[in-house]
Amino acid sequence: MNNTDSIKWLLFKVGAVLVMVFSVIYIYFTVSYMKAYNFYSLITLGDVIEYNGKIIICASGIPIIVLVFFFSLRLLLKKGVDPLKTSTSLGRIWGGLSMISICIGLISSFIIPFILMASPYTSCNIGKHSSYYVINPELCKTITP
Numbered sequence: 218m219n220n221t222d223s224i225k226w227l228l229f230k231v232g233a234v235l236v237m238v239f240s241v242i243y244i245y246f247t248v249s250y251m252k253a254y255n256f257y258s259l260i261t262l263g264d265v266i267e268y269n270g271k272i273i274i275c276a277s278g279i280p281i282i283v284l285v286f287f288f289s290l291r292l293l294l295k296k297g298v299d300p301l302k303t304s305t306s307l308g309r310i311w312g313g314l315s316m317i318s319i320c321i322g323l324i325s326s327f328i329i330p331f332i333l334m335a336s337p338y339t340s341c342n343i344g345k346h347s348s349y350y351v352i353n354p355e356l357c358k359t360i361t362p
Contacts, residue, residue, distance in 0.1 A: 240286035270326035277322020280315035
């Protein structure tokens with residue numbers, strides 16, 4: 218292996234590791250923001266719902282990030298710097314499901330506000346409370362963001 222091939226190999230492996238680190242950080246922050254923005258209140262439909270469309274879009278992107286993570290792991294464990302020649306059937310299926318997940322997330326992030334407007338929930342359109350929906354408008358005063 219000559220000098221340029223060893224530099225290529227090193228850059229190839231370092232790039233794969235950096236993409237894997239980015240993937241783990243993305244998943245960690247998305248899950249932590251889902252907890253911080255009380256994403257689960259949208260599922261449980263209590264008296265107060267906190268809705269943020271960005272979290273839904275980020276959460277729908279997790280499957281594609283998992284695919285990128287395992288693709289990078291496959292590149293990291295591969296010998297040499299040649300491109301991968303074959304794709305796996307599991308990778309194709311997961312990629313298709315990831316695209317479906319992203320499409321559903323994008324569509325639902327735009328539809329959910331209209332569903333909440335048609336439901337008995339009322340939006341708290343006051344500064345920091347703009348992402349909250351409540352059954353009784355008096356509950357807007359009790360929310361501490």
